[in-house]
Amino acid sequence: xxxESATQxxxxxxxxxxxxxxxxxxxxxxxxxxALPALLPFxxxxxxxxxxxxxxxxxVANLTSSVIQPVFGYxxxxxxxxxxxPWGVLLxxxxxxxxxxxxxxxVLLLLVALAGVGVAAYHPEGYKSAxxxxxxxxxxxxxFFTVGGNFGIALGPPAITLLMSLFGLPGTLGLLGPGLxxxxxxxxxxxxxxxxxxxxxxxxxxxxxRKPMRWAMALLVGVVILRSWSxxxxxxxxxxxxxxxxxxxxxxxxxxxxxxxxxxxVGTLVGGPLADRWGARRYIILSLLTAAPSTGVFLLxxxxxxxxxxxxxxxxxxxxxxLTVVLAQRYLPKSLGMASGLTVGFAIGTGGIGVALLxxxxxxxxxxxxxxxxxxxxxxxxxxxxxxxxxx
Numbered sequence: 001x002x003x004e005s006a007t008q009x010x011x012x013x014x015x016x017x018x019x020x021x022x023x024x025x026x027x028x029x030x031x032x033x034x035a036l037p038a039l040l041p042f043x044x045x046x047x048x049x050x051x052x053x054x055x056x057x058x059x060v061a062n063l064t065s066s067v068i069q070p071v072f073g074y075x076x077x078x079x080x081x082x083x084x085x086p087w088g089v090l091l092x093x094x095x096x097x098x099x100x101x102x103x104x105x106x107v108l109l110l111l112v113a114l115a116g117v118g119v120a121a122y123h124p125e126g127y128k129s130a131x132x133x134x135x136x137x138x139x140x141x142x143x144f145f146t147v148g149g150n151f152g153i154a155l156g157p158p159a160i161t162l163l164m165s166l167f168g169l170p171g172t173l174g175l176l177g178p179g180l181x182x183x184x185x186x187x188x189x190x191x192x193x194x195x196x197x198x199x200x201x202x203x204x205x206x207x208x209x210r211k212p213m214r215w216a217m218a219l220l221v222g223v224v225i226l227r228s229w230s231x232x233x234x235x236x237x238x239x240x241x242x243x244x245x246x247x248x249x250x251x252x253x254x255x256x257x258x259x260x261x262x263x264x265x266v267g268t269l270v271g272g273p274l275a276d277r278w279g280a281r282r283y284i285i286l287s288l289l290t291a292a293p294s295t296g297v298f299l300l301x302x303x304x305x306x307x308x309x310x311x312x313x314x315x316x317x318x319x320x321x322x323l324t325v326v327l328a329q330r331y332l333p334k335s336l337g338m339a340s341g342l343t344v345g346f347a348i349g350t351g352g353i354g355v356a357l358l359x360x361x362x363x364x365x366x367x368x369x370x371x372x373x374x375x376x377x378x379x380x381x382x383x384x385x386x387x388x389x390x391x392x
Contacts, residue, residue, distance in 0.1 A: 018133045028182040029118065038257055047105050056359075066120065087118070095113070127340035128337045147269050220324060233354065241367045261318065262314070280323040284327075294309055294316060
């Protein structure tokens, strides 16, 4: 496949205001998603959570937030449903905002599922809208949109840790405020987003081949599944590793996850321009190859060197996020919503199933083996990525 036209696109100006608002919506939506793993140690006592039941919470969150995203992507491709943008932000905030007030485990799962549906609703329409307002440099534009979500996931753990420290479990209600404000702003911006759509579609027509590459898309989904399995495994079980095995204060969990996820957000900003210059495929392979040994080094270190190693893992692993979406939209140029739904949604959610399996491994064989497995997965993913068609 010839990607030359994608790198020498006709110059269409980026609508920075709309792209920034979409990125902020991405931030607030994913902040709720990012807060959940750091909330688990605080839920452990009141809900008597085992590693397996904690893994099931993450599984429900990822099934609802990710696996059903292709459905929203399909609907978005048939007809733009921009109302999904404000409603997605709102539902995500309501679901996690009331999770601390849940009377029992079943209600907690239902609220987590509601938040997941909000996340699933926002992403396909958000990525499609971001593509339409990003202009010619799609990797850079989508990286800017993605970094909002990355920073949101990174801000979630320290935000929820602060709220728990100040107010206890009812502190989750503090997540409602940002959701309400940003949902209102997105609702007011819907006419401007509708006006930006035709120009974005003309840019896509000029810059992308119209022939879908389904076999390449299937390989890419495999890469994202393995990458997300590793990433979600680290985010979910590093808190228990530090609290249970290393006997650290639970308050260290928020800063740890923030370092991991914020480094990934920085990597996303760096990775987009580099991918526009070097090619998304090459950057993805190199990043995954870096993540594998860095994870092993992190598990051997303590103190600030461990934080540094974890930052390298986050930078390498998370920075590939937006670039897999870029490749997906090139492989399925006529189905932008479905492309993002499959990579951001289905593939990541299927990887999330692995978190429940990793929880079973942790219960039966220990956390150290569980985290060691997360170090191997990026290596296998890089091998799959090397089979993707080369960009010219």
